[in-house]
Structure formats: C-alpha cells, structure tokens
Amino acid sequence: MEKYLSQLNEAQLAPTIQKDGPMIVIAGAGSGKTRVLTYRIAYLMSQGIDPFNILSLTFTNKAAREMKERIAAIVGQSEARNLWMGTFHSIFAKILRIEADKLGYPTNFTIYDSQDSDKLIGSIIREMGLDKDIYKTKQVRSRISSYKNSLITVRAYFQNPELKEADAMARRPKMGDIYKEYVDRCFKAGAMDFDDLLLKTNELLTRFPEVLMKYQNRFRYILVDEYQDTNHSQYLIVRALSDKFQNICVVGDDAQSIYAFRGANINNILNFQKDYDNVKLFRLEQNYRSTKNIVNAANSIIDKNQTKLDKVVWTANDEGGKIVVNRSLTDGDEGRFVASTIWETKMNEQLENKDFAVLYRTNAQSRAIEDALRKRDIPYKIYGGLSFYQRKEIKDVISYLRLIINPADEEALKRVINFPPRGIGATTVDRLVVAANGYKRSIFEVMKNIDKTELKINSGTKSKLQDFVTLIESYQVMNENADVFELAEHVTRTSGLIKEFKKDATPEGVTRMENIEELLNGMKDFVEGQKEVADATASLAEFLEDVALSSDLDSDKEDVDHVALMTIHLAKGLEFPHVFIVGLEEDLFPSAMSMNTRSELEEERRLFYVALTRAEKQAYLTYALSRYRWGKLVDADPSRFISEIDEQYLDITTPIEERRINPMLDADIFGDVSPNTKRNVVSSNNIRFKPAKQVELKKGSPAKEQPKFQPTVPKKLTRVESSGASGQEANLFDGKLVAGNIVNHMRFGKGEVLKIEGVGSDVKAEIKFQQVGVKKLLLRFAKLDVIG
Ligand SMILES: Nc1ncnc2c1ncn2[C@@H]1O[C@H](COP(=O)(O)OP(=O)(O)OP(=O)(O)O)[C@@H](O)[C@H]1O
Numbered sequence: 185m186e187k188y189l190s191q192l193n194e195a196q197l198a199p200t201i202q203k204d205g206p207m208i209v210i211a212g213a214g215s216g217k218t219r220v221l222t223y224r225i226a227y228l229m230s231q232g233i234d235p236f237n238i239l240s241l242t243f244t245n246k247a248a249r250e251m252k253e254r255i256a257a258i259v260g261q262s263e264a265r266n267l268w269m270g271t272f273h274s275i276f277a278k279i280l281r282i283e284a285d286k287l288g289y290p291t292n293f294t295i296y297d298s299q300d301s302d303k304l305i306g307s308i309i310r311e312m313g314l315d316k317d318i319y320k321t322k323q324v325r326s327r328i329s330s331y332k333n334s335l336i337t338v339r340a341y342f343q344n345p346e347l348k349e350a351d352a353m354a355r356r357p358k359m360g361d362i363y364k365e366y367v368d369r370c371f372k373a374g375a376m377d378f379d380d381l382l383l384k385t386n387e388l389l390t391r392f393p394e395v396l397m398k399y400q401n402r403f404r405y406i407l408v409d410e411y412q413d414t415n416h417s418q419y420l421i422v423r424a425l426s427d428k429f430q431n432i433c434v435v436g437d438d439a440q441s442i443y444a445f446r447g448a449n450i451n452n453i454l455n456f457q458k459d460y461d462n463v464k465l466f467r468l469e470q471n472y473r474s475t476k477n478i479v480n481a482a483n484s485i486i487d488k489n490q491t492k493l494d495k496v497v498w499t500a501n502d503e504g505g506k507i508v509v510n511r512s513l514t515d516g517d518e519g520r521f522v523a524s525t526i527w528e529t530k531m532n533e534q535l536e537n538k539d540f541a542v543l544y545r546t547n548a549q550s551r552a553i554e555d556a557l558r559k560r561d562i563p564y565k566i567y568g569g570l571s572f573y574q575r576k577e578i579k580d581v582i583s584y585l586r587l588i589i590n591p592a593d594e595e596a597l598k599r600v601i602n603f604p605p606r607g608i609g610a611t612t613v614d615r616l617v618v619a620a621n622g623y624k625r626s627i628f629e630v631m632k633n634i635d636k637t638e639l640k641i642n643s644g645t646k647s648k649l650q651d652f653v654t655l656i657e658s659y660q661v662m663n664e665n666a667d668v669f670e671l672a673e674h675v676t677r678t679s680g681l682i683k684e685f686k687k688d689a690t691p692e693g694v695t696r697m698e699n700i701e702e703l704l705n706g707m708k709d710f711v712e713g714q715k716e717v718a719d720a721t722a723s724l725a726e727f728l729e730d731v732a733l734s735s736d737l738d739s740d741k742e743d744v745d746h747v748a749l750m751t752i753h754l755a756k757g758l759e760f761p762h763v764f765i766v767g768l769e770e771d772l773f774p775s776a777m778s779m780n781t782r783s784e785l786e787e788e789r790r791l792f793y794v795a796l797t798r799a800e801k802q803a804y805l806t807y808a809l810s811r812y813r814w815g816k817l818v819d820a821d822p823s824r825f826i827s828e829i830d831e832q833y834l835d836i837t838t839p840i841e842e843r844r845i846n847p848m849l850d851a852d853i854f855g856d857v858s859p860n861t862k863r864n865v866v867s868s869n870n871i872r873f874k875p876a877k878q879v880e881l882k883k884g885s886p887a888k889e890q891p892k893f894q895p896t897v898p899k900k901l902t903r904v905e906s907s908g909a910s911g912q913e914a915n916l917f918d919g920k921l922v923a924g925n926i927v928n929h930m931r932f933g934k935g936e937v938l939k940i941e942g943v944g945s946d947v948k949a950e951i952k953f954q955q956v957g958v959k960k961l962l963l964r965f966a967k968l969d970v971i972g
C-alpha cells in the first residue's frame with residue numbers, strides 16, 4: 185500500500201481508495217473530510233488517472249492551494265500542477281474564458297465585482313427615476329443574485345407572475361425592469377458578475393451539447409468539498425458534468441450548512457443519494473482536530489436542531505480545558521479580555537500570534553477587538569474587509585487595465601474617464617451613457633465616433649474625449665508586446681495617476697502610493713511565476729481574472745505572524761489552536777434578523793457549531809452586557825447558545841444573567857404565540873426595543889421558585905441558582921440598603937436610593953442617578969457601593 189495512505193484511519197481509507205462511481209462522505213467537523221479529498225486525488229493519480237482529468241472544487245482558493253501543495257508533496261510538483269482545482273467561480277471563469285464567444289461575450293470579458301455591480305444598479309435606479317430608499321442598491325443586488333442562482337433568467341422572470349407579484353408585495357414592482365436593464369447593460373459592457381459565472385456556465389452546458397461532452401470527457405473525476413453549501417446553480421453544473429462517468433465524490437456536513445441566505449440548498453446533500461444510482465455512502469466519526477471538551481460541547485449544541493442527519497463525532501484527543509465563558513460590561517471590556525487573554529496565554533504557553541483567532545457574527549464587531557489588540561501591540565489581520573484589490577487607488581489602476589482589454593467595460597470607463605481630472609464632467613458622461621443606450625453601443629464606441637453622433641457636446645470637450653480614446657488605444661497597442669508589469673507601470677505614469685496621488689502628502693496619500701507600488705510588485709511576481717508554467721501566457725486577461733476572484737483569505741501570507749480576525753462564515757474549513765467567539769448576545773448571535781422562523785434559528789445554531797469546531801485546544805465564548813450598536817449603547821442579554829451547551833463542558837468565570845426577555849413572548853418562540861405578536865417592536869431605524877422585564881415572582885411565593893416561563897437558560901446556569909436566594913450575594917443588601925442611601929454604580933455613577941422592593945433574589949432598588957435619571961436595578965446583579 186502507498187505509504188501516505190497509512191496516515192488515514194480505516195474509515196477514511198475506504199472513500200479514499202473507492203475509485204469509481206458516485207460517493208458521498210457525510211461527517212462532522214474535523215473528521216478529515218478535506219483530508220480524504222486530498223489523499224483521494226493523490227491516490228487516483230497513483231492509479232494512473234491523468235491529473236488533467238480530475239476536477240476538484242473547494243470553498244476558497246486558499247484551500248485549493250493547500251490541497252495542491254499537499255498533493256505535490258506526495259506525487260511531485262510537475263504532475264500536481266495540471267490538476268484543475270479551485271472555487272466554482274474561478275474554475276468556471278476559466279472555462280468561460282475559453283467558450284464565452286458561444287454565448288456572445290468577448291473572451292476578454294470583464295468580471296464585475298460586487299462594487300461594480302452596486303454602482304451599475306445604483307445608476308440604473310437613478311436613471312429610472314426610482315426611489316432609492318425603496319430600491320436599496322444592496323437589496324436589489326441580492327434579489328437579482330437570488331434569481332440568477334435559481335436560474336431564473338429575465339425571460340423566466342417575466343413569464344412567472346408569482347415572482348412579479350412577490351416583488352410588488354415587497355413594494356418593488358419595478359424589480360423585473362431593473363433586472364432586465366442590469367442584465368442588458370452587463371452584456372453590452374462585455375461583463376459578467378459573480379453569479380453570471382455560474383449562470384452562464386449552466387447556459388453553456390445546456391445549450392451546447394458538444395461543449396458539455398467536451399468537459400464531461402475532460403473531468404472524468406470530480407470532487408467537491410463543503411457540498412452542503414452548494415447553491416442550485418452549482419448543483420446543476422456538478423450534475424451535468426458528472427453525468428457521463430458518474431465518478432463524483434462529494435464531502436460535507438449538513439450541520440455546517442451556513443449559506444442558505446445566499447441560496448445554498450441543504451437538500452443538495454440530503455438528496456445526493458437520489459440523484460445518482462448506486463451511491464456509496466461513507467461516514468467518518470473520529471475528530472482529529474479538537475479536545476474532548478470542544479467536541480462534546482459542539483455535539484450538545486447541534487443536538488438542539490431538529491433538522492439534521494444523525495451523526496456520531498468523538499475524539500481520542502485529550503480532555504482539554506473547559507470552554508471559558510466570559511462576561512464583560514461593555515464591548516470595550518470584551519476586547520480587553522480577548523487581548524489580555526491572548527497576551528497571557530502567549531507568554532505562558534510560548535505560542536505565536538497565529539495560534540489565535542477571533543470570530544464574530546458581523547464585521548462591525550471587529551473594531552473593539554482591534555482597539556484592544558493595538559493597545560497591547562498584538563499584530564492582527566482582519567479577513568474579509570475590503571480586499572486589497574478593492575481599495576480605491578488599486579481599482580483606479582485596475583480599471584485602466586480592464587479598459588485596455590475590454591473597452592466596452594462601462595464601470596471601468598466611468599471610473600477613470602475623468603480620473604485624474606481631465607475636464608470631462610458628469611453631465612457629459614451622463615449624455616454619453618444615454619447615447620450609448622440609444623445606439624445600443626458601448627460608451628467607448630460612442631466616444632470614438634463622437635463626430636458622427638448628434639450629441640450636444642462642445643468642441644472643447646469633444647477633443648478631450650478623443651484624447652482619452654487615443655490614450656487607451658495607445659495602451660492597447662503596447663499590450664500586444666509588453667507584459668502585465670511593464671504595461672501597468674507605463675499606465676500609472678502616463679495616465680497621470682501617480683502624479684495625482686503624489687499631490688496628496690497626508691499619511692493616507694502616502695499609503696496609497698505604497699499600495700500602488702505593492703500592486704506593481706505583485707504584477708512582477710505574477711509575470712515571473714507564469715514563466716515557470718509551461719503553457720501559461722501571463723496575459724493581462726489572466727491577471728485580471730485572478731484579481732477579480734481573489735479574496736484576502738487567499739492572499740494570506742503564511743509567514744506573517746498575526747492573530748486572525750474574521751466572521752464565522754469565512755472561518756469555515758479552517759482551524760486554530762485558540763478560538764474566541766465574541767459577541768454571544770441575543771439579537772447579535774443569534775442575529776435579530778434570523779429569529780423569525782425555526783429554520784433561520786437553526787442556521788444560526790449551525791453557524792455557532794461551525795465557530796466552536798474551529799478550535800483545536802481551547803475555545804472562549806464572550807458576551808457583553810452593553811454594546812455600541814448603530815452609534816448607541818444598547819443593553820444586551822447573553823446568547824441562548826451559551827446556555828444550550830451542556831454545563832459540564834463550561835468554565836463560567838462570571839455567572840450568566842437571566843435573559844431579560846418578556847416571558848409571554850418567549851414562552852415558546854415557535855410555539856403557541858402568533859408570529860405577529862411574538863417579535864419585539866422594531867423601530868423604523870431598525871433598532872430593536874427590548875420589551876420591559878416581566879419575569880415577576882408570584883406574590884408570597886418562595887424566592888427559589890422559578891418563574892413560570894423560565895427562559896431557555898437552564899436553571900443551573902442562572903445566577904439565582906449559582907449564588908442562590910440563600911447564597912450571600914442575593915442577600916448582600918438585604919436590610920443594609922435603604923431608601924435615602926447614596927450609592928455609586930460602575931456605569932451610572934452616583935445616585936440616591938428611592939425605594940427597595942421585591943423579595944429574595946428579586947430584590948430591586950429604584951435609584952435616582954445624577955447622570956442618567958431613575959433606574960430600577962436588580963440588586964443581585966447591580967454593582968453598587970454604598971457611599972452615604
Ligand atoms: N487520520 C488522521 N490522522 C491525523 N490527523 C488527521 C487525520 N485525519 C484528519 N486529521 C487532521 O485533523 C484536522 C481536521 O481534518 P480536516 O480539516 O480534513 O477535517 P474536515 O472534516 O474537513 O473538517 P471541517 O468539517 O471543519 O471542514 C486536520 O488538521 C487534519 O490534518
């Protein structure tokens with residue numbers, strides 16, 4: 185047996201060496217699914233399968249690169265190089281690059297990133313004279329995206345009255361018209377957006393049987409990682425390509441399906457066995473990633489979901505430390521806890537920064553963490569922010585390059601036609617756009633033929649337009665002989681970009697210049713790198729394709745030692761020794777937007793499962809009692825997810841508060857309460873108002889009795905139990921604190937006690953604070969000093 189196969193356990197070995205036929209590996213996190221795919225590819229090659237015939241689809245380009253390196257270590261670099269490996273988008277962009285003319289696109293088509301799409305949609309909404317508060321750009325884009333991922337073309341849209349009706353109900357009756365205009369304009373600009381890369385591939389494979397056959401024969405073996413997160417469009421591509429040979433191997437975990445909001449369909453994994461004949465099903469049960477505590481805690485979480493496949497996950501790894509649960513008063517404190525824990529752990533255990541990751545639900549949460557890390561001089565990197573290639577100055581340069589290979593590219597043209605300023609005003613551009621739409625030509629063509637049009641543009645402006653056309657055409661000539669680096673270097677100098685950026689001597693301006701330099705360095709690298717690959721051309725088109733599809737997760741330089749900060753969505757498939765999951769608060773995680781149906785809440789829970797299972801050695805769960813959101817300090821309650829973990833796996837440094845939730849509304853969030861009444865009030869600016877606390881004890885009932893509507897926090901986790909009515913804390917102020925006392929509160933400052941009410945653990949004080957007015961505080965939680 186091949187030596188590397190001994191690095192697999194028996195259960196992993198079986199799918200690895202199952203050469204032919206459809207197969208699925210369903211297994212929990214950390215059980216070696218990705219490892220099986222990697223070794224399977226090496227195995228197929230050792231069995232004489234040509235790497236050109238193997239297609240492997242991964243979730244990130246980074247994952248693809250890592251797999252390739254691993255395989256190269258086994259079978260050798262030169263063979264591994266010929267594998268087709270990458271994300272759906274990058275692989276099918278390459279195929280479309282070859283076949284695009286069949287669909288009426290130039291093979292040099294541009295890929296619009298989400299910024300480009302947003303800009304185009306924004307201008308369409310403006311041109312159509314629609315209300316931009318109703319037709320919000322991002323919402324419109326996500327709607328269009330969901331049509332495309334469900335393969336609803338413009339024509340299909342207009343044939344289906346239900347769709348139109350749904351949009352009309354959502355107060356957007358013109359959605360279809362925007363969709364049509366957007367698609368037309370992209371097509372005219374020779375541009376595909378991200379979703380087109382899949383949609384057009386589907387179109388290609390259905391409309392052109394000979395093309396389908398070509399790629400079916402090419403990709404005799406297909407492997408897909410993270411299959412649970414494929415959307416309909418991706419699903420159909422995989423089905424079509426694998427239809428002939430049926431050598432399809434998918435791996436996934438239904439418990440980690442977290443992209444439903446972007447159209448991922450968990451049924452793809454559930455139905456796989458129905459889609460193909462004689463499917464071999466494999467299961468892996470042993471987790472190699474995490475400690476027993478983490479594995480068991482994660483199991484106890486996912487158990488709460490109703491919709492799931494039964495799976496066993498266990499580990500032979502050490503017990504490990506319990507999961508640390510930390511409460512902070514504010515998000516700032518939370519950041520400080522994270523930073524100081526990282527700092528101390530690094531010292532005590534001799535670790536590096538890259539052994540730590542901080543995961544959050546929303547990007548906005550990174551700020552407080554960043555501040556705290558900076559104060560301690562701990563280097564960090566945020567993943568998933570604005571990627572390098574989306575920064576303004578970089579996009580400016582890239583837009584020139586895009587225009588060189590595809591002068592029809594409307595978004596690129598609009599970006600640089602007057603940058604650096606050359607006296608072509610917005611009105612002129614608007615006229616050009618209208619004319620181009622009228623003539624059904626690109627703006628660039630209209631500009632080239634400006635004398636033949638009837639546009640009302642004065643001769644001074646006309647000659648400026650012609651100069652611009654000449655400039656771009658001169659670059660096009662240069663592009664025939666120069667490489668990407670030489671061309672870009674020339675463009676930045678002669679277009680006036682460098683001069684323009686140099687004018688700005690502020691630190692930001694200096695950073696811009698550095699970024700451009702970095703871009704040029706990257707191009708040099710690209711050119712050198714391509715020289716090593718036999719059939720590569722180092723063409724500008726290839727470079728731009730890499731740029732359009734790169735995310736900053738991909739460009740991660742392994743040699744830099746930093747703490748990783750990212751959203752949980754981005755962390756899928758990754759692993760880190762120490763993981764902090766921050767902001768575990770109701771309405772944040774689970775997100776306020778995702779609590780309307782059981783399936784939404786279950787997706788949030790899967791997200792939590794993904795987060796927790798990234799940790800190898802130690803996990804930390806943190807929450808704050810108040811946090812700045814939308815510029816306001818809002819109160820927060822600990823997330824239900826913390827209390828859903830079996831307590832034996834937790835190390836709770838500070839007892840968890842009862843959730844201040846209206847028991848009437850929360851009795852059974854999906855049960856007997858009508859959906860209209862159960863939600864909290866949402867104000868117009870989307871800030872959720874918390875209903876007043878109504879967990880009152882019945883008169884005369886013993887203090888220990890739990891309220892009838894016990895929130896989902898298990899009894900033992902509530903402060904009532906841990907310190908108890910009989911414990912000292914609850915009685916701390918009994919009898920000691922009386923009306924008239926002057927107290928000091930950590931957050932509210934100085935105040936006077938007006939009255940005391942309630943019994944046992946429910947004793948409250950009404951206090952008039954100098955700064956914030958009258959507040960009612962539960963004494964067992966309130967941090968008060970009596971000062972008079
Ligand atoms: N048989 C094995 N022996 C030793 N280590 C293993 C074995 N199988 C997997 N591992 C290691 O366990 C970790 C998890 O494996 P892998 O990433 O393949 O799991 P996964 O099932 O893909 O996880 P996820 O669901 O998070 O994507 C990796 O570090 C991997 O190298």
Ligand SMILES: [Mg+2]
Nearest residue numbers: 217218219757
């Ligand atoms: Mg994996």
